[in-house]
Amino acid sequence: MSNFEVSVIIRTYNEEKYLPDLLEAIRLQSFPNYEIIVVDSGSLDRTREIAEQGADRLVKMQSGDFTFGYALNTGIQEASGRFMVIVSAHTLPLNPEWLGKLIDPLYDDKIAMVYGKQLGSAASKFSEVQDMQRTFGPKRQVLRPPRFFANNANSAVRKDLWQQHPFDESLLGLEDIEWARYWMERDFQVVYEPEAALYHIHEETWRQVRRRYYREAVAARRIGIKGLSNVLTTPVIESAYVFFDLIRMMTPAGDGSVSEGSFFEKVHESILFRTNKSIGTVKGLLGGPVMENSATKQSILFDRGCNAVVIHGPGRASYEEVEIPEVKPGDVLIRVAYEAVCATDLEIYDGSLGFYKNGMAHYPIIPGHEFSGRIVAAGPNVDHLQAGDAVVVECIQTCGVCAECGRENWIACRDRAEMGVLNRNGGYAEYVVVPGRYVHRLPGDFDLKKACLCEPLAVALKGLKRLRRTWLAKKEPKRCAVVGAGPLGHLCARVLGIWGHNVTVFDRSPLRRGYFQGAEIQVSDDLTRLKEFDNLIEATGDPEALDSILLESPAGATILLLGLPYARRKFTFESIVAFDKIVVGSVGSSAKHFEKAIELLPQLEAEAFLEKILPLSEFAKAWELARSDKHLKIILEMV
Helix, strand or coil: CCCCCEEEEEEECCCCCCHHHHHHHHHCCCCCCEEEEEEECCCCCCHHHHHHHHCCEEEECCHHHCCHHHHHHHHHHCCCCCEEEEEECCEEECCCCHHHHHHHHHHCCCEEEEEEEEECCCCCCHHHHHHHHHHCCCCCEEECCCCCCCCCCEEEEEHHHHHHCCCCCCCCCCHHHHHHHHHHCCCCEEEEEEEEEEEECCCCCHHHHHHHHHHHHHHHHHHCCCCCHHHHHHHHHHHHHHHHHHHHHCCCCCCCCCCCCCHHHHHHHHHHHHHHHHHHHHHHHHCCCHHHCHHHHHHHHCCCEEEEEEEEECCEEEEEEEECCCCCCCEEEEEEEEEECCHHHHHHHHCCCHHHHCCCCCCCECCCCCEEEEEEEECCCCCCCCCCCEEEECCEECCCCCHHHHCCCHHHCCCCEEECCEEECCCCECEEEEEHHHEEECCCCCCHHHHCCHHHHHHHHHHHHHHHCCCCCCCCCCEEEEECCCHHHHHHHHHHHHCCCEEEEECCCHHHHHCCCCCCCEEECCHHHHHHCCEEEECCCCHHHHHHHHHHCCCCCEEEECCCCCCCCCCCCHHHHHCCCEEEECCCCCHHHHHHHHHHHHHCCCHHHHCCEEEHHHHHHHHHHHHHCCCCCCEEECC
16 A cells, blocks of 8 residues: 555545546645545446546445445545545535645644635525535634534544544534544644635535435534524524525625525525525434434435436426335346437327226326436346446336246236336436346447437337248348338338348338438338338328228238327228238337347447437427427437
8 A cells, every 4th residue: 555645535425527526626736645535335326437537546335334434434444644635525626725725734733633614606505605604714713622613525634543533433424523522622623724725516405405404413412512402593593594694695795605596596595595404403403313224314314316207197297306216136226328209208198198098007107118328236136237337128027927928928918017108117217226137238339329229129120020920031132111200110111221121111201201311211202102012011100001001002911010009990901801911010029129129229320310319307398399200219318
């Protein structure tokens, strides 16, 4: 182990947004002799990947083992520095002198700990900025009992003293104040150094604000710096601070903050912040022994929420925060990268999908079954996948043990689920938990945007395989007509072209026909030409198109039906029976079709599918565009 003067310890949990800038800022510090150690507590995002690239060492721990003190102690045990600098992952030093200024007082043997100044950012809540200004003033201070304070978002301690008294691992927070108090009561000093300044960036929901002040209040009561008397005084003090916040907002020379928003937005935010801070604090002071309940401790220490689109009923959908499900044995947790909009998503929203009409499926549901992502965590009994793998997921998921599953007749399984459609939430979310046996690993260089097409391509491949079963001379080129140049029809045409068949695509839309420009695929809008083709694929679900195919196709033709749903109407099947035609239906796909799709997709020209990408939060706009037929496919990106 190399010897460094300083070891910088960064605790992380889902910090991919700010960690890169912090690591870069530390690397630009003028103080030369330091190492960076990141202690990660089971991040679900790219935090660990970023840490492995930008830090000197990454220490991994399970979120179930986490406390603030335990994470720090774990990191410091790995450190070789004389001084330990502790910094929050969502901070940013003001200048290259920050590190040197922070540790300089520690060269005095009487000083055990230093903490630096914290400033709000443009994302900060106005009231929190005011609290920071009251707490972290412009003057350097040497703290003495009974004024016990420190803050490990921006602090430095002596390792030799830490070896004698590590951070308290039983506390929900305020391990910094407990440590400072311990040494102050033994005649050591704690110094506040305003020149060691950084931005502390909090982008918390109101639930997160309540939880933060709850755990701090539990810890404050535990270490004896607050008691039941504060239950009454806290709401009074915070109410007074609302008044002071208002005065600061109206100060002509400026409010002293960098927070954004209009005057009325700040007033509203101030009331909400002070209210949630009070609620969290009061509940924490009155709270019980939460550390004894691991589930409660987890909920307080970690926010396992993510953004998702939830359809609550016909015509009712919202972009909201949902809880990330537990990863059970056999499951994997996937961080979704891209989700493609499918007509089925719109039918669920409209309430027109048969599953929701006949009562098989129920709201609310997170839609989406055409998605790609990366494995975040794999539960017990999952051996073929590991964190970091790029993956796609089968839509139809069956019990695997019934008689129909034994015959590989997956669609007939009475206990089946369908991602984002029936009995299982789908990919319109930042994270999704699915059974690992339905997850397929992609090659390392696979384009995750393009990977969204694996599911519809697998559906197309299943249908085309059923069509090929009717062919006697399978290797001879066939004359194939694809009616409908939407996503599924387009994929069928591309696959048939790769297989060497003569393909003509029929569609009324010049835009969709134009996507085949330059390809060895013919296009037309004249359905009277259908008599020229021995094999016809119906991919629209339009009863008029189906009627034309049934009537216009030649004797001996084979017709593959992929479109859904066909409206109730009278069809004449005399032309089928009298002219020896074959009708084949197909829906969904299975594992073998996904494997073939992963193999085949890199060969497909797919630029037309990728021309319109929107963030998940703009799902409503994406659905409008999907209905407009202005693009072949709309893809949502999890940003």
